[in-house]
Amino acid sequence: MSTEVRSGVTPRRPPPMSPMGGLRYGIVVAVVLIGLGLLAGRIVTLHVFDRPFLQGQGDARTLRTDPLPSHRGMITDRNGEPLAISTPVVTLWANPQDVPEDSIQRLMLARALGMPLDDLTARLERYASREFMYLRRQLTPAAAQQVLDLRVPGVYAQNEYKRYYPAGEVTAQLLGVTNVDDKGQEGLELAYQPYLAGTPGQRRVLKDRRGRLVRDLEVLREAKPGGQLTLSIDQRLQYMAYRELKTAVAEHDADGGVVVMLDARTGEVLAMANQPSYNPNNRAGLDPRGLRNQAIVDVFEPGSVMKPLAMAAIMESGQFDRDTVVDTSPGWMRIDRFTIRDIRNYGELSLAGILEKSSNIGMSKLVLALDDPLVPDIYRRLGFGESPGTGFPGESTGSMPAPVRWSSSQWAALSYGYGLSASALQLASAYTALANSGERLPPSLLRLPEPPAGVPAITPDVAHDLLRIMEEAVQPDTGARRAVVPGYRVAGKTGTVRKTAAQGYQENVYRSLFAGIAPVSDPRIVTVVMIDHPKGDAFYGGAVAAPVFSRVAGNALRLLDVPPDQRLQ
Structure with missing residues (x-):
């Protein structure tokens, strides 16, 4: 005698599956499997095939190659006394699109730069469609740091060198002068420009999306200073x-x-x-006859x-x-x-x-x-x-x-x-x-x-x-x-x-x-x-x-x- 008969209970049979229900189940499983396949394929594509391109795009937004300025060679007299030397300075620049329109911040920035607020506002508006404009060239590091301490968004610093002539007007016509980019314009500064100029270097750095330096990564090429010029002058x-x-x-x-x-x-x-x-360190109001x-x-x-x-x-x-x-x-x-x-x-x-x-x-x-x-x-x-x-x-x-x-x-x-x-x-x-x-x-x-x-x-x-x-x-x-x-x-x-x-x-x-x-x-x-x-x-x-x-x-x-x-x- 079977168990069912002995227990006196008649078992329930599952209802037969309808044809439509089985189809829906198959579709869901298939969709899930296809989705997982597409996801796996995309992961493989991104990590294998597109990896170099994506890595390059990411680096382009975070890694930068910055120049390393090279200081201009010194000019000395016959006894080694300096007649022309290069001193480190800081140039401030801005991305006008990132500088906030807040009037208080702009007023503080203008005062730190030593310029009227109206002039600063006019310049920002004039360069509004660009991503670069100079704020002040060749400031002393201390003066530039006062501006940077304001932490105004869109304001950045660039290290440069400026020429200084200890003898001033005494040797002005002989030595000549350099321009704001430290290139010789007159006299021996012009005559020996290639020798004195030096070769800038390069470094790789990591920056955030606002262009702020996060970390120095490596020096790609060391900066080479210009040669020293020894004159016959005593x-x-x-x-x-x-x-x-x-x-x-x-x-x-x-x-x-x-x-x-x-x-x-x-x-x-x-x-x-x-x-x-004339005084080559301050050329305001100079007599043109004194240049020769x-x-x-x-x-x-x-x-x-x-x-x-x-x-x-x-x-x-x-x-x-x-x-x-x-x-x-x-x-x-x-x-x-x-x-x-x-x-x-x-x-x-x-x-x-x-x-x-x-x-x-x-x-x-x-x-x-x-x-x-x-x-x-x-x-x-x-x-x-x-x-x-x-x-x-x-x-x-x-x-x-x-x-x-x-x-x-x-x-x-x-x-x-x-x-x-x-x-x-x-x-x-x-x-x-x-x-x-x-x-x-x-x-x-x-x-x-x-x-x-x-x-x-x-x-x-x-x-x-x-x-x-x-x-x-x-x-x-x-x-x-x-x-x-x-x-x-x-x-x-x-x-x-x-x-x-x-x-x-x-x-x-x-x-x-x-x-x-x-x-x-x-x-x-x-x-x-x-x-x-x-x-x-x-x-x-x-x-x-x-x-x-x-x-x-x-x-x-x-x-x-x-x-x-x-x-x-």
């Missing part, structure tokens, strides 16, 4: 020369002036001062300071010697419808007397008696009419006319420094031949590892004779007496040149010059002084430029520890 001599030049320009109410001092043994420029000048390095860029007719150089050609000709006597009476002469004059009738003069009295008549007669055009030839050997080769931007070659169908008056004018033009640097370089046994030394603005080879220009015997003749012209009883340096033997020549204008030579407008060498026994420095248009009672080179030479050369010789030499009796 900062002590530069300060002293600038001080004396500025004093003389003010004393004589002059338009400006130049002092150039070269090392007589190497041709290195020990000092190069210009007036007027007149010693290299500007040219002028040198006048009587050329007479010793022309005399070298006369003495080398073999037609005249030191004892030759020239009659300069009556103190004037007519050549080609032009009248050449001396200050007064000097009568008979030796070659030394012609230089001492600065006789235009004596020089003219000697040059016109020469068989060959020796004066232009020696001028060219001395570097006139060609580039000095310093590499300074805009350096002038001057002008040295070709001797083609010259008239007698042109030949005569050339002997006393008219009819050609030269810069103060070219003139100083030419005088190194007199100080260096006839070999001219090319000028250099950089410190040289060793003395360069000289360029033969004057025979040694003639150079030595001229040095002694020029020494006799700088004595207490001569017109150049104000150039005397106590304790040292000095050789030199004065010059007073009429300035030209479009209509010709100007009346009562002069340049006063002195070119000198010291000490004569063992020349160490060659110095040229030019004072442009002195307006006081004095305008002759012996009265205006010679005293500047005396003070500059005397101080320089003492600073260089040059022992005094015995003066002529």
Whole structure:
């Protein structure tokens, strides 16, 4: 007997499943399985196939490559004293779209930036469609931090460098300046831009969605600083020369002036001062005339300071010697419808007397008696009419006319420094031949590892004779007496040149010059002084430029520890 019969209970049978119910169940299971399959497929696609793309998109929104600024190379004087250095600064910028419109925050930001609220608001509106605008360039780190401490959204900082010139106006024209992006614009800063600039680096950083730095990740490329430039300038001599030049320009109410001092043994420029000048650290309201390095860029007719150089050609000709006597009476002469004059009738003069009295008549007669055009030839050997080769931007070659169908008056004018033009640097370089046994030394603005080879220009015997003749012209009883340096033997020549204008030579407008060498026994420095248009009672080179030479050369010789030499009796 079965259990069902024994228990007396009849079991219930499940109702038969309808066809529609089974179908719905199958559809649900299928949908679930398909959904799980699609989800699994999408997960596989994202993690396997699309992973590089998605990773790159994520990194693009969080990882950044920021530049590492490189500081500009330092410029120093010959003794390592800094003349131009780069200091760290901070530039503040903003994303105008992220800066809140809250008036309180904008007012606080404007005050911290030191600008009117209306100006800040106008700038934000002007750049509203962009994501970048400068707020302030080149702030000190402390001033920038005051702005950043406000935590205004959309305001960020960028580290940069700014050029600073410790000597200020004293070396302004020589060094030049950089612009706000620290790129050279003038002077040596421009000439050596690739060398001084350096190479910026790169770093990878993590930033949030607002562009704020979260973490430094790695340095991709180290920043390389610019090279250091060592000049031939001696900062002590530069300060002293600038001080004396500025004093003389003010004393004589002059338009400006130049002092150039070269090392007589190497041709290195020990000092190069210009007036007027400007402060490169604060260029507001600067005089545009002060931007030019007149010693290299500007040219002028040198006048009587050329007479010793022309005399070298006369003495080398073999037609005249030191004892030759020239009659300069009556103190004037007519050549080609032009009248050449001396200050007064000097009568008979030796070659030394012609230089001492600065006789235009004596020089003219000697040059016109020469068989060959020796004066232009020696001028060219001395570097006139060609580039000095310093590499300074805009350096002038001057002008040295070709001797083609010259008239007698042109030949005569050339002997006393008219009819050609030269810069103060070219003139100083030419005088190194007199100080260096006839070999001219090319000028250099950089410190040289060793003395360069000289360029033969004057025979040694003639150079030595001229040095002694020029020494006799700088004595207490001569017109150049104000150039005397106590304790040292000095050789030199004065010059007073009429300035030209479009209509010709100007009346009562002069340049006063002195070119000198010291000490004569063992020349160490060659110095040229030019004072442009002195307006006081004095305008002759012996009265205006010679005293500047005396003070500059005397101080320089003492600073260089040059022992005094015995003066002529």
